[in-house]
Structures are given as structure tokens and as C-alpha cells.
Amino acid sequence: xxxxxxxxxxxxxxxxxxxxxxxxxxxxxxxxxxxxxxxxxxxxxxxxxxxxxxxxxxxxxxxxxxxxxxxxxxxxxxxxxxxx
Amino acid sequence: xxxxxxxxxxxxxxxxxxxxxxxxxxxxxxxxxxxxxxxxxxxxxxxxxxxxxxxxxxxxxxxxxxxxxxxxxxxxxxxxxxxxxxxxxxxxxxxxxxxxxxxxxxxxxxxxxxxxxxxxxxxxxxxxxxxxxxxxxxxxxxxxxxxxxxxxxxxxxxxxxxxxxxxxxxxxxxxxxxxxxxxxxxxxxxxxxxxxxxxxxxxxxxxxxxxxxxxxxxxxxxxxxxxxxxxxxxxxxxxxxxxxxxxxxxxxxxxxxxxxxxxxxxxxxxxxxxxxxxxxxxxxxxxxxxxxxxxxxxxxxxxxxxxxxxxxxxxxxxxxxxxxxxxxxxxxxxxxxxxxxxxxxxxxxxxxxxxxxxxxxxxxxxxxxxxxxxxxxxxxxxxxxxxxxxxxxxxxxxxxxxxxxxxxxxxxxxxxxxxxxxxxxxxxxxxxxxxxxxxxxxxxxxxxxxxxxxxxxxxxxxxxxxxxxxxxxxxxxxxxxxxxxxxxxxxxxxxxxxxxxxxxxxxxxxxxxxxxxxxxxxxxxxxxxxxxxxxxxxxxxxxx
Numbered sequence: 338x339x340x341x342x343x344x345x346x347x348x349x350x351x352x353x354x355x356x357x358x359x360x361x362x363x364x365x366x367x368x369x370x371x372x373x374x375x376x377x378x379x380x381x382x383x384x385x386x387x388x389x390x391x392x393x394x395x396x397x398x399x400x401x402x403x404x405x406x407x408x409x410x411x412x413x414x415x416x417x418x419x420x421x
Numbered sequence: 422x423x424x425x426x427x428x429x430x431x432x433x434x435x436x437x438x439x440x441x442x443x444x445x446x447x448x449x450x451x452x453x454x455x456x457x458x459x460x461x462x463x464x465x466x467x468x469x470x471x472x473x474x475x476x477x478x479x480x481x482x483x484x485x486x487x488x489x490x491x492x493x494x495x496x497x498x499x500x501x502x503x504x505x506x507x508x509x510x511x512x513x514x515x516x517x518x519x520x521x522x523x524x525x526x527x528x529x530x531x532x533x534x535x536x537x538x539x540x541x542x543x544x545x546x547x548x549x550x551x552x553x554x555x556x557x558x559x560x561x562x563x564x565x566x567x568x569x570x571x572x573x574x575x576x577x578x579x580x581x582x583x584x585x586x587x588x589x590x591x592x593x594x595x596x597x598x599x600x601x602x603x604x605x606x607x608x609x610x611x612x613x614x615x616x617x618x619x620x621x622x623x624x625x626x627x628x629x630x631x632x633x634x635x636x637x638x639x640x641x642x643x644x645x646x647x648x649x650x651x652x653x654x655x656x657x658x659x660x661x662x663x664x665x666x667x668x669x670x671x672x673x674x675x676x677x678x679x680x681x682x683x684x685x686x687x688x689x690x691x692x693x694x695x696x697x698x699x700x701x702x703x704x705x706x707x708x709x710x711x712x713x714x715x716x717x718x719x720x721x722x723x724x725x726x727x728x729x730x731x732x733x734x735x736x737x738x739x740x741x742x743x744x745x746x747x748x749x750x751x752x753x754x755x756x757x758x759x760x761x762x763x764x765x766x767x768x769x770x771x772x773x774x775x776x777x778x779x780x781x782x783x784x785x786x787x788x789x790x791x792x793x794x795x796x797x798x799x800x801x802x803x804x805x806x807x808x809x810x811x812x813x814x815x816x817x818x819x820x821x822x823x824x825x826x827x828x829x830x831x832x833x834x835x836x837x838x839x840x841x842x843x844x845x846x847x848x849x850x851x852x853x854x855x856x857x858x859x860x861x862x863x864x865x866x867x868x869x870x871x872x873x874x875x876x877x878x879x880x881x882x883x884x885x886x887x888x889x890x891x892x893x894x895x896x897x898x899x900x901x902x903x904x905x906x907x908x909x910x911x912x913x914x915x916x917x918x919x920x921x922x923x924x925x926x927x928x929x930x931x932x933x934x935x936x937x938x939x940x941x942x943x944x945x946x947x948x949x950x951x952x953x954x955x956x957x958x959x960x961x962x963x964x965x
Contacts, residue, residue: 381740396724397565
């Protein structure tokens with residue numbers, strides 16, 4: 338799976354979560370860039386990603402992610418470490 | 422050795438600082454080692470045994486942290502790393518639990534089952550609650566790979582650094598250690614001025630304001646503790662008076678800690694940001710004991726929320742999204758982790774039912790506040806985003822519930838707290854000090870007919886002093902800029918910079934500068950505080 342595919346999948350997850358089809362994520366997107374992406378929806382998003390890709394982030398990681406790109410990279414790394 | 426003692430101000434601090442600067446001329450390492458040694462002396466001053474208790478715990482924590490650091494290098498060790506972390510947390514919690522909660526637990530079991538476990542006299546090592554939290558945070562940070570390689574000296578300095586040793590601010594390793602590594606360990610004029618100013622502001626808050634109010638608040642709580650009725654006026658004034666007392670006591674202590682650290686060239690994180698001005702309870706907790714709030718959020722609330730959300734989504738139940746909030750999601754993902762976190766906070770403060778209730782109350786307050794925000798966002802999505810402030814009504818409500826909860830914090834027993842609370846809502850009637858009646862003439866009869874009672878235990882002088890102190894303290898807490906706002910241009914605490922508001926108008930005119938005008942003002946404040954020295958006056962938070 339490529340970074341682009343993961344990003345596309347992330348965009349769909351967040352669109353479903355916030356009910357807003359105009360959302361387009363890029364690697365540099367931050368939470369404050371997206372209207373309605375509050376701390377609860379951030380946790381929801383992270384858990385939805387975990388379920389979709391079958392990975393699990395550490396608590397410290399979840400707190401340290403600054404951009405969507407960082408979550409994409411970490412997801413790819415976790416997928417490589419334990420292929421489904 | 423208290424910060425507000427001659428021993429400390431005229432003896433320990435200047436000597437420690439002078440030798441620190443002298444060593445600093447030769448090498449940073451020797452200056453920092455001296456700082457560790459001085460911190461041990463500071464801690465041993467109360468009881469030598471304190472050191473005998475804390476040193477083994479530091480050593481064990483260091484060894485566990487080293488092991489975590491080694492295991493962290495290789496992803497395949499994740500399981501072993503996790504087990505080590507759990508063992509480390511368990512050790513620290515058990516360590517704290519033994520000293521702090523053994524008697525409370527035994528007493529609670531005795532209460533509940535009529536058993537007769539004998540309560541032993543266990544001496545609480547000073548500051549153990551703070552030290553333990555800091556150590557746990559460090560282990561979690563090493564496990565989360567947020568810490569660069571460290572030596573025993575680094576770790577000991579981080580834990581023992583005496584300004585923050587007894588009662589915080591609760592610092593992260595990653596925010597102080599880089600400062601120690603860069604520190605010049607030499608005299609620096611700006612650091613000296615900023616540090617001394619913060620220290621004396623804090624000393625004034627503690628010795629002048631908090632200790633000024635305290636003797637007039639205590640008789641009210643003492644009476645309540647005996648179960649004797651307290652009428653509306655003393656009950657209300659006792660609650661508000663204590664809220665101000667603890668604010669100036671603890672924020673004063675924090676300013677002093679921040680100021681002392683700055684003398685050594687180190688900035689500690691901000692601990693108080695005028696919390697009594699808050700316009701909502703969420704806002705209050707972002708401004709009161711800030712370093713505890715961020716500890717609880719990062720190490721208890723967030724992991725709990727993540728775990729609960731995973732569990733809930735795995736079962737296909739709705740989560741707490743912005744648009745489709747269900748009551749079940751609110752209870753499970755907001756109220757539950759919030760109340761549980763504040764319960765732990767209450768228990769951490771003190772081993773007693775009153776502290777637990779204080780924590781639970783704040784958990785419920787916070788949940789209601791969050792629920793209200795979610796509801797507003799649902800009903801009026803466009804407006805809610807911009808309008809997070811509660812306005813005047815929010816301020817009054819916040820101040821009231823904070824003061825009510827503080828009754829549990831101050832009262833030694835549940836019985837005492839309930840007497841004060843009953844008094845506040847008028848169960849024990851309205852009363853004025855009896856001696857005031859004698860000076861009222863015909864008005865006294867009128868008051869008597871409107872059933873205003875005479876409080877024979879409460880002297881008019883006490884009433885007058887409490888009114889005066891409370892008014893002064895309230896005025897300063899609500900109308901004046903706080904110490905870090907005054908010094909904002911000199912980054913008095915980590916990351917504190919002047920906000921846009923503070924760069925204009927009255928704030929700008931009041932901004933501190935290293936000038937003769939401010940030197941005189943600070944000297945006056947310091948003199949006002951030092952002239953009131955006398956008698957033991959411990960910090961409220963040093964008991965935890």
C-alpha cells in the first residue's frame with residue numbers, strides 16, 4: 338500500500354466521521370485546519386484508522402502526531418512490521 | 422526548611438547559589454553535582470530519614486528507566502518493555518500507597534466491617550505525591566521513546582532539583598533537562614532580577630495574603646468540625662475566604678519555586694494563570710494547578726479515553742462525534758473518564774473521604790460543562806464554535822462551585838463540611854457577631870424581629886478582619902494582572918510570552934522591567950512579607 342492510498346482512505350474516514358464531503362486531507366494537514374475536528378473526533382478518527390488497517394498506535398504516539406502525514410507514515414511502518 | 426523562613430532566605434539559598442556560581446566558573450558538571458547535593462541537604466533538613474526513603478526509590482526508578490531505554494531500541498522487545506513499564510508504575514503506586522493510604526484503607530475497612538485493624542503511625546515523606554507522579558511520568562516517557570539517553574546524575578537532578586521537589590510545578594524531563602545542559606551556571610543579571618521578583622511576589626502572596634486570611638478562616642472550620650452550627654454569613658465567608666487563602670498559598674508557593682529555579686538559570690512551567698477569573702469550570706482547570714491538569718490529561722485521561730473509544734467502536738456503538746452525540750456516548754466516553762480522572766486526583770491530594778468527594782464533584786462539574794458544550798454545538802453549530810466563554814454568569818457560577826467544592830478540601834471531616842454547606846444555604850439561620858448588636862441601637866430590635874441571630878462565638882473583630890482580608894485578596898485575585906503576566910516580557914515561566922491583550926493598555930503600562938521603580942516596588946512587597954514572618958506557616962500543599 339502506498340502513502341497516497343492510505344491518505345485517500347484517511348480522507349474517506351474523516352468525511353464519514355464529520356459528515357463533510359468537502360474535506361480533502363494532505364500530508365501537511367493539521368487538526369485545526371479541518372472545521373469540527375475536535376479532540377474527541379481526533380480520538381475517534383485514530384481508532385477508526387486502527388480498525389480499518391488493523392494496526393494499533395501507542396498512547397504517546399497518538400498525542401505526538403502533529404500532521405496527517407505523520408499518521409500516514411506511522412500506519413505504513415506498522416503495516417510493514419506486521420503484514421496482514 | 423520552608424521557603425518562607427529566615428533559614429532559607431538568608432542561609433540556604435544564598436550559600437547554595439554562591440557555591441553554584443563558583444563551581445560554574447570551573448565546570449557545569451561540578452555546579453550541577455553541587456545542586457544535587459544541596460537539594461539532598463534541603464530535603465534532609467526536615468528529617469534525615471526522608472533521604473533514606475527517597476534515595477532507594479530513585480535508584481530503582483533509574484534502573485527500570487535504563488532497562489526501558491535499552492528495550493526501546495528494538496521493536497521486537499515491545500512486550501518486555503510494556504511489562505517493565507507496568508512493574509515500574511506498580512512499584513511507584515505501591516510506594517506512594519504504603520506511605521499515604523495504609524491508614525486510610527485500614528480505617529475505611531474498620532468503618533465498613535467493624536474490624537479492628539490497628540492504625541500504625543507512618544510518617545509521610547515530604548512531597549512524596551509530587552515526586553511519585555513525576556517519576557511515573559518519566560517512566561512512561563522513556564517507554565514512549567520521548568527521552569534521549571540519560572545518566573544517573575541527570576535523573577537525580579531532574580527528581581531532586583529543590584525548587585520543585587516538595588510541591589511542583591510537576592515538570593517533564595524533556596522540558597528541564599535541555600535547560601540544565603545549556604545552563605551557564607554563572608551569575609546572570611536578568612535571571613537574578615526576574616527570579617527574585619517572582620520569588621518575592623510569591624512570598625507576598627503566601628505570607629501576606631494567604632497567612633493574613635488563614636487565622637480568621639480557621640475558627641469557622643474548627644467550630645464546624647465540632648458539629649456546632651454555623652450561620653449563613655460565617656459559612657459563606659469561610660468558604661470564599663479559604664478559596665482565596667489556598668489560591669494565594671499555592672500560587673504563591675509556585676511563584677517562589679519558579680523564581681528560585683530562575684536564579685539557577687532554569688525556567689519551570691507555569692502552574693497558575695489567575696484561575697479565579699475563569700468563566701467556566703473547564704477554563705478553571707486550564708488555569709489552576711496547570712502542571713497537575715496536564716499530567717492527569719496526558720497520563721490518565723487520554724489513555725483511558727483511547728481505550729474506551731477502541732472498546733466502544735469495536736462493539737459497533739456510536740462514538741462521541743461532533744454531530745451525532747448520543748447520551749450513551751456522552752456517559753461512556755466523556756463523563757466516565759472525566760469523573761474517574763478527577764476521582765484519582767482527589768485521592769492523590771489526600772487519603773480521606775473529603776478529598777474523594779472534592780474530586781468527584783469536580784468530575785461531575787467538568788462533565789456537565791463538556792456536555793453543555795456538546796449540546797450547544799448540536800443546537801447552534803454556527804455560534805458555539807466562537808463562543809466558549811461563559812461570560813459574567815459563567816464566572817459567578819464557576820466561582821461559586823469552586824468555593825463549595827473547596828469546603829470539602831478544607832474541612833477535616835465530612836461532618837464539618839456538611840455543617841458549613843448547611844450553613845451556606847441557611848439551615849442554621851442568619852447571624853451577626855453578638856458584639857455588633859450592642860452598637861446597633863434600635864436597629865438591633867428590628868434585626869431580631871427579622872430573626873437575625875447573635876453569633877456569640879464569632880467576635881466582631883474577627884468578622885471585620887475576615888471581611889477586610891477577603892476584600893483585599895478578592896480584589897487582587899480578580900482585578901490585578903498575575904505575576905507571570907507582569908513579567909511576561911521576560912518569559913518568567915516556560916513558554917510564557919505576552920499576549921496581544923497584555924501588550925496594550927493598562928497591562929502594558931504595568932509591565933515589569935529591571936528599573937529603579939520596580940526595584941522599589943518589589944522591595945516594598947518583600948518587606949511587607951518579611952515583616953510578617955513569625956510562627957510556623959507551612960504551605961498547604963506541602964502536606965500532599
